[in-house]
Amino acid sequence: MNFPSHLYIMALIYFVAGVNHFRNPRIYIKIIPPYFPNPKLLNIISGAAEMILGIALIIPSLSNFAAWGVIALLAAIFPTHLYMYFDKKAGMGLPKWVLLLRMPLQLGLIYWAYQYT
Numbered sequence: 001m002n003f004p005s006h007l008y009i010m011a012l013i014y015f016v017a018g019v020n021h022f023r024n025p026r027i028y029i030k031i032i033p034p035y036f037p038n039p040k041l042l043n044i045i046s047g048a049a050e051m052i053l054g055i056a057l058i059i060p061s062l063s064n065f066a067a068w069g070v071i072a073l074l075a076a077i078f079p080t081h082l083y084m085y086f087d088k089k090a091g092m093g094l095p096k097w098v099l100l101l102r103m104p105l106q107l108g109l110i111y112w113a114y115q116y117t
Helices: 005-023 025-030 039-057 063-076 078-086 096-114
Strands: none
Touching (some): 005 039, 025 039, 078 096
């Protein structure tokens, strides 16, 4: 199967993002809403999931499942965008318009992953 270069770009983005969860965990832990238990563990799980999904996207027999996994992951982390928008400390000093723009961007990322299901 010949994969389009956009799939490799998406795979690289998720893999690098996953690695970053382990390089800079405080950034991610800070944006996990307080109503979720054990933010440190959730950071590890989401970082590992991004790395695994990034790799799986470029394996022909797994790419379809990985794309669905990316969609599920993006849906699961959507509350962080709301939390960042409504909680000034979690917003990390970003302008409100940037925080608001991240939400429809998330839908765009879901659509991008859906192209490979």
